[in-house]
Amino acid sequence: MPAPASRLSDRISSIAPSATMAVDAKAKAMKAAGEDVIGYGAGEPDFPTPDYIVDAAVAAAKDPRFHRYTPAAGLPDLRQAVAEKTTRDSSYEAESSQVLITNGGKQAVYAALASLVNPGDEVLLPAPFWTTYPEAIQLAGGRAVDVFAGPDQGFKVTVDQLESALTPRTKALIFVSPSNPTGAVYSPEETLEIGRWAAEKGLWVITDEIYEHLTYDDVPFTSIASLPELADQTVIVNGVAKTYAMTGWRVGWMVGPQDIIKGATNLQSHSTSNVANVSQAAALAAVTGPMDAVEEMRTAFDRRRRTMVEALSAIPGFECPTPKGAFYAYVDVRGALGRSFGGSVPQTSAELAELILERAKVAVVPGEAFGPGGYFRLSYALGDEDLKNGIDRIHRFIEGA
Structure with a gap:
């Protein structure tokens, strides 16, 4: 049988x-x-989670405005706050229309890939990589092309390695600094060199900046999205989980060109609709609050x-x-x-x-x-x-x- x-x-x-x-x-x-x-x-x-963030959530839970559906792309105040935060921290000029609030950073990764990748497209994936990236690429119909950098390179890939992995089917690069799982942080020079290469090759860059505020030994965080020539082919994914100890609140976001954000919002409107309003209110307090x-x-x-x-x-x-x-x-x-x-x-x-x-x-x-x-x-x-x-x-x- x-x-x-x-x-x-x-x-x-x-x-x-x-x-x-x-x-x-x-x-x-x-x-x-x-x-x-x-x-x-x-x-x-x-x-x-810091008390001032929890207090904002408690107040939101008691507010009848948040007991109903809200826009699928996110609360307008939070979208604006994320746009301002992205402009400040990533040196990427963003407007609220370029922001989608998602159910955690993981959904932002999935939405970005689903919005950009067609069946058969290849996505360059520096390794070691976070476990979700290859699965999200595959769900989008793409193929992950691993580019490994070992401890002898500080777990950081080079432009030469990326160039060697490039094919006519390459659509995008996933760039992560600081890195999960290695803790590697690309220097400003390394970051911008890779960004210029991606811009020259016409590749999309999906940059995961969830650990942007966690660097040590005076090592700076540099966003690859800060490169002007990449502005129209970069998507930033981020969220409140790691910086503010809010893993259970499930609030992330995706920032990028308006047409891509519009498409991702359409996807979210048919999958989860809006992120929980109480969590969004908490995220607003986090993003606009003190960093102590x-x-x-x-x-x-x-x-x-x-x-x-x-x-x-x-x-x-x-x-x-x-x-x-x-x-x-x-x-x-x-x-x-x-x-x-x-x-x-x-x-x-x-x-x-x-x-x-x-x-x-x-x-x-x-x-x-x-x-x-x-x-x-x-x-x-x-x-x-x-x-x-x-x-x-x-x-x-x-x-x-």
């Missing part, structure tokens, strides 16, 4: 689940079962970053470059592979991560989730005590091999 047909569409069957969310879910399930698990998997600040709480969180992340890099670098077989942005360490664990751990000999970072979860009760995300294997991503957006204890467990496990 022929094999039964899948009940799912081919489009949905082809999507891989989010590896980062899967690791986080497994760690939480083990905790719920009574196991003492420390998780470095999710990119989620452990801080509460943000700076306090950044200072804590910086302290944890230095602690994590020092502790990971002391583990035999681990090499941990110092990240300059976001809140992740991307550690090279190839030197620990092929060794025996209680009779198990992991050959890949995925196998080693599984052993560490099972035996040391520590959850990390293996490099296979982000491109080539041989690496771990660990988030330092968790409490200082857990951060230290978790790495101590990994150290004892590796040394006990």
